[in-house]
Amino acid sequence: MQRILNCRTSDFAQSVSGSELRQAIVACEGRTIMAEVAAGAAPLYGEVTNGELLCAFGADLLLVKGMDCHSQSIQGCRDLKHFKALTGRMVGVSLEVLADEATDNPRACNLANLDRITGADFLCLTAYDKPGVTAQRVCEAVQQMRAQTSKLILVAKFYAAGLACAEEYAGYITAGADGVMVPAPASCRGASETRVDAALAAIRQAGGLAITTISSSQEGADEETIRQIGLASKRCGADLYNFGDAGVAGMADPQAVYTLSLAVRGRRHTWVRMAASLAR
Numbered sequence: 001m002q003r004i005l006n007c008r009t010s011d012f013a014q015s016v017s018g019s020e021l022r023q024a025i026v027a028c029e030g031r032t033i034m035a036e037v038a039a040g041a042a043p044l045y046g047e048v049t050n051g052e053l054l055c056a057f058g059a060d061l062l063l064v065k066g067m068d069c070h071s072q073s074i075q076g077c078r079d080l081k082h083f084k085a086l087t088g089r090m091v092g093v094s095l096e097v098l099a100d101e102a103t104d105n106p107r108a109c110n111l112a113n114l115d116r117i118t119g120a121d122f123l124c125l126t127a128y129d130k131p132g133v134t135a136q137r138v139c140e141a142v143q144q145m146r147a148q149t150s151k152l153i154l155v156a157k158f159y160a161a162g163l164a165c166a167e168e169y170a171g172y173i174t175a176g177a178d179g180v181m182v183p184a185p186a187s188c189r190g191a192s193e194t195r196v197d198a199a200l201a202a203i204r205q206a207g208g209l210a211i212t213t214i215s216s217s218q219e220g221a222d223e224e225t226i227r228q229i230g231l232a233s234k235r236c237g238a239d240l241y242n243f244g245d246a247g248v249a250g251m252a253d254p255q256a257v258y259t260l261s262l263a264v265r266g267r268r269h270t271w272v273r274m275a276a277s278l279a280r
Contacts, residue, residue: 001021009276021121030234035062040250041250049083096128122154124181135171142155156213181242183196184241212236220253
């Protein structure tokens with residue numbers, strides 16, 4: 001697979017391994033953007049899905065959050081397969097890591113749900129600050145998923161107190177993940193460039209993708225704030241920038257995606273991504 005910046009719809013339609021997709025992102029040298037879409041949120045504008053809007057403003061990859069793995073329903077379209085066809089992008093699915101496998105939960109991280117979402121191009125194991133959802137529990141979930149799939153696996157472990165220690169993030173790579181999300185500088189309490197830099201360095205040293213995420217509602221911040229967060233993330237060595245779903249209507253503000261794209265990769269790559277036809 002060529003670098004993500006040069007990929008078009010025909011490239012994104014191919015089936016690739018996690019290692020191939022990881023290398024395609026690394027090859028972009030910190031110029032890849034991913035954006036989340038809340039599956040249950042009504043589209044901002046009824047004529048298009050939120051995913052289409054995000055792609056129109058420069059997103060390279062999409063991550064569907066909160067999807068029922070049984071129905072695979074996404075507001076504004078029929079299902080995950082239809083969503084991929086409409087956007088022309090690689091689409092990942094977020095599975096929530098809970099204190100146990102929660103086999104009756106259609107959104108949880110377990111083998112039954114993994115078997116249902118064969119159409120997903122990659123996975124994100126998302127873990128919130130809940131009782132029993134420890135770093136060890138997340139590592140166990142990563143190991144379980146890795147034993148069953150060669151697809152790209154990302155980890156997003158969030159804490160109310162802010163960042164975890166750098167060693168914890170590196171530990172997810174050792175457990176089998178391909179990349180780990182860390183709060184972007186200034187995106188949460190205590191997320192200084194120094195701390196984020198140390199966390200990303202540990203992830204890269206362990207062999208993983210270093211990802212910064214704006215997931216604290218600053219997805220809807222003003223352009224200058226987004227620009228500064230993006231440039232700080234790039235200074236820290238981020239391979240990939242992720243936007244959460246709390247900007248507007250279950251996604252980042254599309255203008256925020258455009259602003260970040262201009263800041264970290266300029267007009268050429270931004271406008272080409274926005275203009276490229278789905279027929280390519």
